[in-house]
Amino acid sequence: MYVELKDINKNYGNFEASKDINFGIEKGKLVALLGPSGSGKTTILRMIAGLETPDSGEILIDGEVVNDIPASKRGIGFVFQNYALFRYMTVWDNIAFGLKVQKADKEYIKQRVDELLTLTNLKGFEDRYPTQLSGGQRQRVAFARALAPNPHLLLLDEPFAAIDAKVRQELRSWLKEMIEQLGVTSIFVTHDQDEAIEVSDQIILTNKGRIEQIGTPLEIYQNPETAFTAGFFGKGSKLDYPQTFRRFDIPEGVDDLLVRPEFVEVTKKDEFQKYSNSVSEGTIVEAEFRGDWIELKVDVDGNVINARRAPEAEPVEVGERVNVLVYKLLVTENDKARILYNESVREPVVVI
Numbered sequence: 001m002y003v004e005l006k007d008i009n010k011n012y013g014n015f016e017a018s019k020d021i022n023f024g025i026e027k028g029k030l031v032a033l034l035g036p037s038g039s040g041k042t043t044i045l046r047m048i049a050g051l052e053t054p055d056s057g058e059i060l061i062d063g064e065v066v067n068d069i070p071a072s073k074r075g076i077g078f079v080f081q082n083y084a085l086f087r088y089m090t091v092w093d094n095i096a097f098g099l100k101v102q103k104a105d106k107e108y109i110k111q112r113v114d115e116l117l118t119l120t121n122l123k124g125f126e127d128r129y130p131t132q133l134s135g136g137q138r139q140r141v142a143f144a145r146a147l148a149p150n151p152h153l154l155l156l157d158e159p160f161a162a163i164d165a166k167v168r169q170e171l172r173s174w175l176k177e178m179i180e181q182l183g184v185t186s187i188f189v190t191h192d193q194d195e196a197i198e199v200s201d202q203i204i205l206t207n208k209g210r211i212e213q214i215g216t217p218l219e220i221y222q223n224p225e226t227a228f229t230a231g232f233f234g235k236g237s238k239l240d241y242p243q244t245f246r247r248f249d250i251p252e253g254v255d256d257l258l259v260r261p262e263f264v265e266v267t268k269k270d271e272f273q274k275y276s277n278s279v280s281e282g283t284i285v286e287a288e289f290r291g292d293w294i295e296l297k298v299d300v301d302g303n304v305i306n307a308r309r310a311p312e313a314e315p316v317e318v319g320e321r322v323n324v325l326v327y328k329l330l331v332t333e334n335d336k337a338r339i340l341y342n343e344s345v346r347e348p349v350v351v352i
């Protein structure tokens with residue numbers, strides 16, 4: 001493991017900002033710290049950086065305990081959400097800043113800044129000041145500045161939060177490619193599940209100062225282990241009257257039942273119906289075209305659930321009665337989550 005946190009605790013007064021934090025990050029990986037606002041992501045990042053001291057526990061970088069090593073000696077690059085660039089410096093001087101502090105050789109600085117201008121697509125902008133740049137360009141300067149001294153570890157705290165959706169999307173793919181190309185171990189903080197899923201090799205999910213689950217984006221999405229994780233990922237709808245869904249063996253005493261849109265199939269009454277003895281009836285209450293799919297809300301005996309239909313399929317209309325087939329549910333009980341399959345779906349298909 002390149003970065004390791006062992007039994008880290010951090011309180012602010014009586015408030016537990018980090019509680020029993022344990023994780024490891026392999027060299028060269030891009031890991032997302034994901035969680036709602038206030039869940040302790042920035043606190044973890046600041047402790048790794050050396051800007052904050054844990055109350056107990058150890059932080060290791062490259063096998064060495066760094067608890068007592070100052071921030072400036074940890075070989076870390078930062079990009080923060082509002083990491084203000086130096087306003088009175090040009091792009092070139094901003095990028096060169098860290099190298100000048102290190103008193104690097106003049107020729108080397110020239111060559112390195114040039115390299116970074118190319119890497120971040122900022123060639124031609126070197127004489128501009130930050131106010132003469134777009135938000136996306138400014139964040140690329142911030143990346144270049146962080147990367148200039150060749151950090152072993154790159155920490156990014158919600159770097160795209162202040163940038164509008166379209167540019168943010170472009171920056172995400174760009175960042176992922178750039179980090180893969182450079183091979184620098186990186187920790188990316190975000191509260192946006194889509195961003196974490198798209199960008200990272202691994203997600204560390206935080207909630208109330210604790211870690212809920214660690215895994216690849218797909219593992220966490222498909223197999224949420226806790227109630228929090230089940231609710232945080234995907235666009236689940238809670239079922240208020242689950243008994244209306246046929247052929248689910250729902251155990252006594254469960255806390256919540258969640259259904260995600262991808263667990264549901266909505267068909268018109270005259271369409272071919274799979275697993276017909278598992279089907280419930282519902283009424284379309286909303287149907288909105290979203291480009292790649294039609295987003296539906298369907299009322300099934302008082303449960304309003306989200307579902308999707310392909311834009312190519314015959315349209316369904318608000319008020320229309322439809323068949324609703326739920327393949328599986330997420331069940332939560334005592335903070336644990338698991339998947340419950342429709343009995344018809346789990347039965348082996350007999351081919352005659």
Ligand SMILES: Nc1ncnc2c1ncn2[C@@H]1O[C@H](COP(=O)(O)OP(=O)(O)O)[C@@H](O)[C@H]1O
Nearest residue numbers: 012015017035036037038039040041042043044
């Ligand atoms: N220096 C501080 N003093 C007191 N409370 C703090 C301090 N820094 C953070 N907190 C509190 O710790 C909690 C976690 O904060 P933070 O790590 O910034 O969360 P996140 O980055 O996930 O939004 C928040 O409730 C915040 O108010």
Ligand SMILES: [Mg+2]
Nearest residue numbers: 041042043157
């Ligand atoms: Mg934060």
